[in-house]
Amino acid sequence: MKVTNAEIVISAVSEKQYPTDQLPEVALAGRSNVGKSSFINKLINRKNLARTSSKPGKTQTLNFYKINEAFYFVDVPGYGYAKVSKKERQKWGKMMETYFEKRSSLKAVLLITDVRHEPTNDDIQMYDYLKYYDLPVVVIATKLDKVPKSKRAKHLKRTKNLFDLEPEDILLPFSAETGEGKDEAWSILREYMGL
Ligand code: GTP
Ligand code: MG
Numbered sequence: 358m359k360v361t362n363a364e365i366v367i368s369a370v371s372e373k374q375y376p377t378d379q380l381p382e383v384a385l386a387g388r389s390n391v392g393k394s395s396f397i398n399k400l401i402n403r404k405n406l407a408r409t410s411s412k413p414g415k416t417q418t419l420n421f422y423k424i425n426e427a428f429y430f431v432d433v434p435g436y437g438y439a440k441v442s443k444k445e446r447q448k449w450g451k452m453m454e455t456y457f458e459k460r461s462s463l464k465a466v467l468l469i470t471d472v473r474h475e476p477t478n479d480d481i482q483m484y485d486y487l488k489y490y491d492l493p494v495v496v497i498a499t500k501l502d503k504v505p506k507s508k509r510a511k512h513l514k515r516t517k518n519l520f521d522l523e524p525e526d527i528l529l530p531f532s533a534e535t536g537e538g539k540d541e542a543w544s545i546l547r548e549y550m551g552l
Contacts, residue, residue: 358543358552360401362425368418372455376421381550382429382462386483387469389413389435392499395533396469397422397430400542413438419456428550431456431463437479458490465493465549472498472512472530476519484520494526495545501532 367374385393390413397407401424408415413435420432433456434449441449457463466487470476476484487494498516501509509530517528527545531538546552 358425358547360424362423363401363403363406364423365406366421366423366429368420370418370452372459375419375456375460376423376429379462380423380426380428381464381552382421382431382460383465383467383546383549384431384456384463385433385467385469386487387435388471388477388479389438390415391435391469391471392533393435393467393469394432396467396497396499396531396542397432399533399536399539400430400546407432414441419452427552429462436483437477457487457492463492464551465495465546467495467497469497469499470516471500472509472516473500473503476516481520488523493549495549496520496522496526496528497531497538497542498528499531499533501530501537502534 366376369375385396387393394407394409394416398404407420407422416432416434422430422432424430468484470480484494496516498513504512513528513530522528529538529541529545531542
């Protein structure tokens with residue numbers, strides 16, 4: 358997809374701040390620092406519209422990026438960052454619950470994992486949670502550039518097995534560094550959003 362327009366519309370912490378124009382949207386989910394914001398930037402060819410950081414915990418709010426006046430990417434704060442207080446974690450949980458359980462324009466969730474590592478218990482819990490709410494999940498195995506070509510198939514298989522993906526769920530190898538998987542990501546997204 359040719360992106361001609363991309364802008365942040367709102368950094369939301371509560372439901373009443375969500376955009377109300379009914380455009381379809383896809384949300385990102387995944388561990389802190391895994392590469393969620395980088396995924397968005399790569400897809401829309403912007404270096405840092407979605408703010409990234411080498412330190413975990415950069416994204417703290419639900420950030421709605423409107424693309425081509427046609428749909429939204431929703432960047433979501435990551436989970437599993439040990440230095441977050443219990444109170445912060447509860448706040449995060451509430452914010453996520455409200456969003457994932459009620460948002461009717463949400464068409465699919467991109468669950469981002471680091472292809473180098475086994476999915477964590479948090480990842481698997483997230484996957485099961487999304488499936489429980491009948492949300493289509495696309496697992497994006499990112500940082501593919503960090504794994505030698507000869508080992509990629511093995512890593513991808515491990516990810517697939519540990520999530521125990523349902524037949525309709527897609528696992529997509531991706532790199533925000535090299536752009537591998539970008540075209541496939543767009544065609545998957547278009548299909549889910551009916552664009
Ligand atoms: P939080 O907002 O803190 O939850 O993090 P995030 O998931 O949005 O991660 P972010 O996109 O900020 O990226 C974290 C770090 O990983 C940054 O230093 C990125 O440059 C790096 N990174 C992201 N994707 C890739 C990738 O595909 N390959 C490589 N080599 N590095 C990546
Ligand atoms: Mg982020």
